[in-house]
Structures are given as structure tokens and as C-alpha cells.
Amino acid sequence: MKKLPIGIQTFAKIREGDFVYIDKTPLVHQMVNSAGRFFLSRPRRFGKSLLLDTFKELFEGNQALFKGLYIEDKWDWSTTYPVIHLNFANGVIESREDLDQLIYNLLKENQQRLNLMCDQFSLHDPAGCLAQLIQMAAAHYQQQVVVLVDEYDKPILDNIDQPELAASIRDGLKNLYSVFKGQDAFIQFVFMTGVTKFSKVSLFSGMNQLKDITLDANYATLCGYTQQDLETSFANHLEGVDWAKLKDWYNGYQFLGEPVYNPFDILLFISNQHTYRNYWFETGNPSFLLKLFRQQRYFLPDLANIEVGEEILDSFDVEHINPITLLFQAGYLTIDQVEESAWGGQIYHLRIPNKEVMLALNNQFFAGYSQQFDQVGYQKSLYNALTQANFPAIQQQIESLFASIPWRNFTQNDLPDAEGYYASVLFAWLSSINAVIIPEDINNHGQADMTIMLGEHIYVTEIKLDKTEAYQPTQPNPALAQIQSKAYAQQYLAQQQEGKQVHQLGLVFNKHARNLVQMDWQTL
Incomplete structure (x- = not known):
């Protein structure tokens, strides 16, 4: 061998x-x-x-x-x-x-x-x-x-x-x-x-x-390993591997041809007895991107649904940095599909290439937003709360998360004024525990801010930002009331027959408290 x-x-x-x-x-x-x-x-x-x-x-x-x-x-x-x-x-x-x-x-x-x-x-x-x-x-x-x-x-x-x-x-x-x-x-x-x-x-x-x-x-395959490379040149090294799982974790880098694996991932995966880890990501992290996202108040959930023109992927300069361009060129985003626009030119649909990058990128953003050192403890507590639909525990975890974000993150910027900021933190946090998240979940009446799927539970979630000096909880909860009036959860009711539980979750944040100030829910 x-x-x-x-x-x-x-x-x-x-x-x-x-x-x-x-x-x-x-x-x-x-x-x-x-x-x-x-x-x-x-x-x-x-x-x-x-x-x-x-x-x-x-x-x-x-x-x-x-x-x-x-x-x-x-x-x-x-x-x-x-x-x-x-x-x-x-x-x-x-x-x-x-x-x-x-x-x-x-x-x-x-x-x-x-x-x-x-x-x-x-x-x-x-x-x-x-x-x-x-x-x-x-x-x-x-x-x-x-x-x-x-x-x-x-x-x-x-x-x-x-x-x-x-x-x-x-x-x-x-x-x-x-x-x-x-x-x-x-x-x-x-x-x-x-x-x-x-x-x-x-x-x-x-x-x-x-x-x-x-x-x-x-x-397209000038650098990187193809699926055929793995099944031939690395056949002995990868004997018994779950090919679907390996592909889900490490394949998916697309340069308009056959998708490829990052060689570094595959070599370390083999040398570590087929252990799934964030090998590529651990060698360096996009700390400079986190700074840019804060500066530009970028909406992190938008990474799940990006359409750009050729000029965005082409090039940039230090005086005019587009975070999407950097994410794409650095490998944190890749091309999903390309279509011709009605007015001429190409439209590129981008996505996160694989599970390794998705988990690691969101872990990085989560760690960047929060100073809590017990990240594993937070993730475990949140995971348990969501898989058990323990709403008091979910509320406690969200409040603890935002309480852990350092005060200096809010100096000389207006992050607390942006609803998208709170959605971005939650998105990174939830993605780090491998929840399936649909941002801006659209139905025929409008769109919920995000739908969270984990285990047997589906949480249709709306976020509201209050800007008063001293918020007093009101009934009905405005975020929950919007979910109910717009029937955002209607499209998921059929999944109840498959054993899923559908919940409506309304979250209200306050810019002065910089935290969750009201949370109400309803299980359908």
C-alpha cells in the first residue's frame, strides 16, 4: 500500500x-x-x-x-x-x-x-x-x-x-x-x-x-481529488468507508466542472482511522471575515441562499472588499449552479460546499460572537433543549448566549439596532449543533425569519426587535402573533403524520438590553 x-x-x-x-x-x-x-x-x-x-x-x-x-x-x-x-x-x-x-x-x-x-x-x-x-x-x-x-x-x-x-x-x-x-x-x-x-x-x-x-x-480538477481518484488510487486506504457520508463531509468544491475533495481533508481522514473532523478548517480560520461581517452588518443566514453575478466572483481590492467574494475565493462558499439571466450574463447560485465547512464556519462565527469558553456545554444544553422541546430551557440558553457577548462588540457600531444581527447570532449558534435551518422561510402569506428542524421537532420562528428604553412584555407576543396571523407553520402540518411536532416560536429582542426580552410559543 x-x-x-x-x-x-x-x-x-x-x-x-x-x-x-x-x-x-x-x-x-x-x-x-x-x-x-x-x-x-x-x-x-x-x-x-x-x-x-x-x-x-x-x-x-x-x-x-x-x-x-x-x-x-x-x-x-x-x-x-x-x-x-x-x-x-x-x-x-x-x-x-x-x-x-x-x-x-x-x-x-x-x-x-x-x-x-x-x-x-x-x-x-x-x-x-x-x-x-x-x-x-x-x-x-x-x-x-x-x-x-x-x-x-x-x-x-x-x-x-x-x-x-x-x-x-x-x-x-x-x-x-x-x-x-x-x-x-x-x-x-x-x-x-x-x-x-x-x-x-x-x-x-x-x-x-x-x-x-x-x-x-x-x-476544474487541476487541484483536488475526484471521486474516481478516491475509489481507485485510494481504494485500499478507504476500504469500508461510508462513501455517502465521506462525500457529505468533504466533497462539493465546484469550479464549473466535476466536484472535488480537498486533498488535505482526505489524507488526514485516512491517517486518523477514518475519523470525521474539521481537518482543513482547523489549519486556519476566517477571523478577518468575522471582522468584515461585523463592520458591514452582514446577515449571516444569507449564506444559505446567495445569487450573484460574474462581477462579484471575479475580483476585488483591499479598498472595496465584498465578504461574499472573499468567502467564495477562500473556499467557504462554492458554486451550486449557474443560469443565464434574462438580461444577459451569468447568475451564480452559491452554497457552503460540505458539512465540514458548514459546521466549522458556524462554530467560528459563534465563538467570535460569544466569549463563553464552554462552547461544548452550550451546544449540548441547546441540543437537548431543542430535541426535547423544553421551551424554558431554550429561553434560558438564548438569554445566556446573548449575555455572553462582550460589550466591546457593540462599541463604535450600531449592531444592536439591526434585527439581522440577532438572527445571525442564532443562525450561527443553531448551525453549530447541526440543526437544519431554513432562513426567510417563504409560504404563500409571507416568510418566517427562520424555521429550525432538529430531531422530531420543527420550530417556525419569527424575530422582532424592540427599540424602547425599557421593554414591557405584551400579550399577544408580536412575533408569535405574526406567525399565527400569516399561517407560517401551515406548510409543515402534514409532517405531523410522520411523527414530527410543529411549534410556533416568537422571539422579541431589545436594542438596549441587547438580549431576548420576551419569548412565547405554541405547539400545534
Whole structure:
């Protein structure tokens, strides 16, 4: 049984060490034959670094590593190319000076590997050195140069919640990347990868020849594992697995072609004796997204029903950040389906890709909203209360949750004024216990704020926000009265015959108390 390439991003180590390798060279061959300039965005831990290293070994002519692969008898091994490889994946950049030092170190490594040296090499002119290095390599090796850039955007993303610093770092990278346009005559192939796609104007000024294959169906499986990969190359490692459950947990990343698994998830799932956990999410969390959601008062339940145009998924800049774009490009949302709009263009329907991301993302938002350290205890108490329809306990859990949210979360913003804020907190909290939630649940009379399904119980829920200084509970409860008058629960009554219990739940929050101030219910 072949070994698992956990954490290995070097093509030679995998090929020489008898590790499982999924042959991506059919798509690699398709790309290198065009002698093009490509850009690919994929979430972290998707195998981008291994892919770049594959290109490096191919262009450097290391034929032995490709023995038995698709490209072996289709590539001219007698021709080799000088390769410049810039890898921004390592370390954390916290200042423009850090970026300058990193670029200096990367250029120094490439000069040493190519046995070339820039005439004037300093921290202050990285673009000049890179341009000279491309020209010198082409002249010395009598071949055009291959340029590979890994995680081109990481220095910016490290500081995305600090716009001024992020803009300064972006400008430093723009200065470096601008070299590629001027040196195009000396370049054979360019491949750049990253998590996000910044606008060409802001980062790739003039690089109109850079082809974005992020949502090109021809390259949908260039990174990631397909279902066939798992059932063939990993067949022995996954013997006895519940395929439906595995797919529900880790599959579902869609780039307009065949859906794929995150390789990191699968490798750790196998190595941990088929234990289902949040492997990918645990390696990093979207804390910067939580800050953006607070700043923009984004309605978290909207993640369950998103329709966007092409411009939203295309790119962004640090001065104008759309959280949906970031969520999509970072892998927390994926494409569900695409349709043609009546007025021309594409409409993309987005969804959370799988159970791992859904549970982990909502756990993260729940933890971000609340400072309670006993998250498991809260989740267990809430789960028990909902599965037993214990309404006093449900009310106590909701009150405790909002009481745990720090006061500083409300300073210098108007979050308590937004009904959507309270719905967002509840949505994250309920999703973290794997409840099925239908936000803005529509019937022929209107829509309930959310319907919660867990165990044998269905809770049709309406939320009202009161803004008076000192709220006094009233009867009837205005939230419950709306559910009753609009017959929001009517569509679920048939499920009573299947053993389900249907409840109507009215919640009233107060902006000054920043908490639940009235809750009433009715079981049908």
C-alpha cells in the first residue's frame, strides 16, 4: 500500500518515495503546450504548491520523475528551461519592510540556483533585479524563462483587516509583478497561484495576457481529488468507508466542472482511522471575515441562499472588499449552479460546499460572537433543549448566549439596532449543533425569519426587535402573533403524520438590553 503524502509539496519526494500521486499531467500537458500565462485561484491546502513544483520539474527536464505518467512520452525532454520560482507561502508579512526582505531572499535563492547574479542587487530595487535576472537567464541558457509564483496574494491576505498596510504591500507586489509585461519576449510560460483574485488594475497592471483558469471547466480538477481518484488510487486506504457520508463531509468544491475533495481533508481522514473532523478548517480560520461581517452588518443566514453575478466572483481590492467574494475565493462558499439571466450574463447560485465547512464556519462565527469558553456545554444544553422541546430551557440558553457577548462588540457600531444581527447570532449558534435551518422561510402569506428542524421537532420562528428604553412584555407576543396571523407553520402540518411536532416560536429582542426580552410559543 502506497504511503500518504501528508504535508509533502515536493514532486520529487512524492515520486521517489512511493507515495500516492494523482496524475495531473494530462491537464499540465494541455497548459504547457499553449506556452501561455496562467492564473489559478484555489482555497488553501488544495495542492497548489505541489502543482507548481510539478511544472518546475517538468521544465527543468527531470524525466525520471515522470516515468509512467501521462506526459512521459509527450514531452520533449531534450529541451530544458531556466525556472524562476517565487514562493510567498512561507512566514507572515507584518510590514512593507518584511515584504521587501522576503522578495530580496527569494531573488537571492533564484540567483544562486541559476548561477547568476544581478549587477545591482538590493532591497530597494527588486523589480530591476527580477527584470535583469529574466534577461540574463534567457541569454545564459539560450532558452526562454519559466516564471512560477506560488501564493502571490498571501502577503496581502495576512493584513487584509488593515487596509492601509494591505494597500502598501499590494503596491510592493504590483511593482514586482509589473516586470512580467516588460520582459514578455524572454518568457516561455507563467503560472501564478493564490487564494484570491485581486483586480488586474490594482495588482496586474498591463498583464492582459494573464489567462484566469479559476472557473474554466477544462481545469476544474487541476487541484483536488475526484471521486474516481478516491475509489481507485485510494481504494485500499478507504476500504469500508461510508462513501455517502465521506462525500457529505468533504466533497462539493465546484469550479464549473466535476466536484472535488480537498486533498488535505482526505489524507488526514485516512491517517486518523477514518475519523470525521474539521481537518482543513482547523489549519486556519476566517477571523478577518468575522471582522468584515461585523463592520458591514452582514446577515449571516444569507449564506444559505446567495445569487450573484460574474462581477462579484471575479475580483476585488483591499479598498472595496465584498465578504461574499472573499468567502467564495477562500473556499467557504462554492458554486451550486449557474443560469443565464434574462438580461444577459451569468447568475451564480452559491452554497457552503460540505458539512465540514458548514459546521466549522458556524462554530467560528459563534465563538467570535460569544466569549463563553464552554462552547461544548452550550451546544449540548441547546441540543437537548431543542430535541426535547423544553421551551424554558431554550429561553434560558438564548438569554445566556446573548449575555455572553462582550460589550466591546457593540462599541463604535450600531449592531444592536439591526434585527439581522440577532438572527445571525442564532443562525450561527443553531448551525453549530447541526440543526437544519431554513432562513426567510417563504409560504404563500409571507416568510418566517427562520424555521429550525432538529430531531422530531420543527420550530417556525419569527424575530422582532424592540427599540424602547425599557421593554414591557405584551400579550399577544408580536412575533408569535405574526406567525399565527400569516399561517407560517401551515406548510409543515402534514409532517405531523410522520411523527414530527410543529411549534410556533416568537422571539422579541431589545436594542438596549441587547438580549431576548420576551419569548412565547405554541405547539400545534
